[in-house]
Amino acid sequence: MAQYRVVSGSVALITIQNPPVNALRAAVREGLFNTIKRASSDPQVRSVVLSGHNGTFCGGADIKEFGNVSLPGPHLVEIFQLMEDLVKPVVAAIEGFALGGGLELALACHYRIGHSKAKVGFPEVNLGLFPGAGGSQRLPRLVGVPAALDIIITGRHVAAGEALKLGLLDRVIDQNTVDAAVTFSKIQKCTSPPISGKPLDNHRLGNRPCPPLENMDAFFEEAMKRVHSRARGAVAPITCVQAVRGAATLPFHKGMELEKMLLGTLFNSAQAQASQYCFFAERAGARWSMPSGARWDTCKAKPISTAAVIGLGTMGRGITVALARAGLSVVAVETQEHQLAEAQRAVSRMLKGGGRVSYSPDLQAAAEVDLVVEAVFEDMAIKEKIFKQLSEVCKPGTLLTTNTSTLDIDRLASCTRDPQLVVGMHFFAPAHIMRLLEVVYGPRSSPEAVATAMQLGKRMGKVSVAVGNCTGFVGNRMLKPYLEQANFLLEEGATPELVDAALEEFGFPMGVFKMSDLSGLDVGWRVRKEEGLTGPGVTAGQPMRIRHGRRYSPLGDLMCEEGRYGQKTGSGWYLYDKPGGRVARSDPWLRNFLEQYRARHGLVARRISQQEVLERCLYALINEGFRVLEDGIAASPQNIDAIYVFGYSWPKHRGGPMFYASQVGLARVLEGLNHYHQAHPDVPHLEPCSLLRRLVASGSPPINKWSEVVKGHRSQL
């Protein structure tokens, strides 16, 4: 776990060995503790070099160990102190990553030498924590308070070059880092005296005061204000500021006590558990499986080096950028000439002149590519035509994928020569920024096609999740009941402001109505017209608020009929200063419109609490999540949660909808749904689904045990 060798006559080389990222699990901590003691007492040893096996210094504490009430083995704080106090110089040789506890380990060394490609950082904030093993106290002493606070609050990876400028690294080199560190630990350069034996006090960060900061109170007040406005209810970023303030104002040992106390409040908190769950959910999608039994580890992806994107609207442009950035040569096809020229300018701007992209108005240009992403207008007839043409134009074996957000993949596949080569690649806007990719397999999609789309997603840096084929797949299918509840709440007396405030307080960056205004109300209107829910397809004489025997809210349709499409028209659920304006203001027109609407339909407005808003919107969405699981559309609750966190901005510190349900308690969610369904029997989405009932009947097992109940449940369907 921590290998000990004496090299170059007098240097103890300690190498952490715990693949894949050399996380500091109990055995590693034990190993470090013992080898440092050994180096200390070994008379042959005059200096120490600390490194990580296989090109990675250390990925930090072992996140899998968290959740244990008390971690076994020596504590990191104790090990780091032992190292800092060593009378022999200790040099960290940083290759790959030094993250979290890994960087704290490096900060407890007296010197740090990094490879030019190395990255360092404190990502703990993303896990609902902060660098609580001395990092919050040592880093500000080394690089100053503003730089330290920035690194700790953002959790970003700092490249070696920047780390050198900040003074976080003493040296950056291109050669073998361990060899360089060994040499460095023995002699500084021929003109300088040897390091070994030099007084090390100034290199013990715990002994150093924090560099002074002018206007410290104002600095921290401002920092706290900024963090509060961005944290969306997450506690960890606030704790980061408190801990760094401690470093700036307290002696080291007092700062360490504060750090310990703050960590104690976070370590087993619900938010920390949710954030750590998200860490693993993000990676769980890579181990995909299909109902046929095909799996990530048994299917090989086809090599892809060229791709075509068909349709260069907003989505098509973003997809082109994402593919080009992943190193593919891209043919961008748009049949409308003016749109093509505009797209070319926009894509070049986004790629800043880089990337290999060619443009064409002709589908024939896709003839030789390995993969196509169709991203035209959301219209089945148009897409079917394009798939038919692509099937004729493209070389045999080309993978045909669609960016549809709701339409039937299998119907598109049936227009082609090789239906097994068709899968969905559902990107989220803006496609070159949003991390989520839903890879949708139809009943005839081949495992190889799925493997290829999943691997391409990885190359693009996406969180890719393989899902089954149904209307809306996973994300949009679950979103439908959520949107529906929001509209019903308006009918019953709520305002867009009330609903949005409840959801934003929960942690969403934007409430549902602001979000609709941003994405355009006409998008859903068009879909509802296609579905015959509104417009000319509706049978004459049908009551306005009932469709297919269920409650229906025509509010969104009425808004569109008024030309209120959202931000793009300057008005929607809110008012904007101009078309395309971004700042939402309450609109007296809407208040009036809602009052008239309620009066017309005999609805009496009642007071609606934020709790009801949250429960109705979120429980309806969660209930659909259980249906998605029971239908086998998503393979696991982790996959659903990854979709919501990375595609729909569900707050990470709430862990995704299914994890949130497990934290609230499945029995309470069931009870809530029962209650609301009784009050609204004409809303089937509020009727608790059978999987949820069954889970509650099985004693509400923890989320990682749901799959056993799901399996039993599916076999009975």
Ligand SMILES: CCC/C=C/C(=O)SCCNC(=O)CCNC(=O)[C@H](O)C(C)(C)COP(=O)([O-])OP(=O)([O-])OC[C@H]1O[C@@H](n2cnc3c(N)ncnc32)[C@H](O)[C@@H]1OP(=O)([O-])[O-]
């Ligand atoms: C004491 C309180 C203070 C807290 C201190 C801390 O240090 S908190 C920690 C602060 N540190 C961090 O937050 C760093 C977290 N890690 C990372 O950000 C990335 O892993 C990476 C950038 C190091 C490498 O990226 P990459 O794309 O090359 O690789 P990848 O991401 O695919 O991971 C490969 C496998 O390793 C697994 N695994 C990884 N790290 C840990 C871990 N610390 N632990 C356990 N497991 C970990 C990961 O799950 C995956 O397993 P799978 O799915 O194959 O079974």
